[in-house]
Amino acid sequence: MAFALCRNCGEIVPKYLKPNRKNENVFCDSACKYAFVNDENLHRERFWNLVTVNGEDDCWEWKGGKDRGGYGNFMVYRDGKRFYDRSSRFAWYFTYGEIPKGIFVLHKCDNPPCCNPSHLFLGTALDNMQDKVRKGRLVASVGEKNGTAKLCERKVRYIKYLLFYTDLPKTEIGARFGVSPATISKIDCGKLWNHVRVGHQALEALGR
Numbered sequence: 001m002a003f004a005l006c007r008n009c010g011e012i013v014p015k016y017l018k019p020n021r022k023n024e025n026v027f028c029d030s031a032c033k034y035a036f037v038n039d040e041n042l043h044r045e046r047f048w049n050l051v052t053v054n055g056e057d058d059c060w061e062w063k064g065g066k067d068r069g070g071y072g073n074f075m076v077y078r079d080g081k082r083f084y085d086r087s088s089r090f091a092w093y094f095t096y097g098e099i100p101k102g103i104f105v106l107h108k109c110d111n112p113p114c115c116n117p118s119h120l121f122l123g124t125a126l127d128n129m130q131d132k133v134r135k136g137r138l139v140a141s142v143g144e145k146n147g148t149a150k151l152c153e154r155k156v157r158y159i160k161y162l163l164f165y166t167d168l169p170k171t172e173i174g175a176r177f178g179v180s181p182a183t184i185s186k187i188d189c190g191k192l193w194n195h196v197r198v199g200h201q202a203l204e205a206l207g208r
């Protein structure tokens with residue numbers, strides 16, 4: 001008589017009279033399944049199997065699925081539920097532990113799929129924004145190809161972020177968006193695009 005083995009505890013599972021094709025995902029009961037899917041060590045092992053571990057100072061490329069920005073995707077079970085996040089964040093988590101809430105995992109090497117823990121550092125939203133600006137990514141992510149001096153809400157929102165979160169000169173911000181520094185100044189003081197609010201401004205507008 002054919003049988004299958006519980007993937008968690010290895011016990012024979014008698015209710016499977018036919019051989020399970022892959023002999024995968026067979027469990028005695030929900031408790032065994034729950035214990036298995038939540039197993040941190042298993043997730044850690046699965047994770048590092050998807051990383052090309054190179055020399056200490058090299059980039060460690062992610063071999064699994066990636067998003068459009070080139071960042072890796074990985075999934076674990078937490079409390080029996082699927083939890084997805086970037087592979088660089090898991091690399092941090094599996095090496096150094098919990099990432100504080102609201103904190104970003106950034107790359108020193110500017111290589112999104114890299115999972116070498118020594119190439120990663122923690123930062124705030126502000127650090128993330130400044131890091132993107134330094135690496136010239138922010139404007140590219142605006143994603144509008146025409147080089148004309150037309151602004152849209154989305155671009156203005158980015159301009160406002162740059163004005164607030166960075167110390168880039170207005171000439172440089174203007175150049176990035178194909179508009180004059182005078183236009184940037186008008187946006188800065190609210191003469192133009194005053195209805196577009198970002199972060200702190202949105203809070204101030206609500207009277208906080």
Ligand SMILES: [Zn+2]
Pocket residue numbers: 006007008009010011027028029032
């Ligand atoms: Zn079992």
Ligand SMILES: [Zn+2]
Pocket residue numbers: 058059060109110111114115116119
């Ligand atoms: Zn790297």
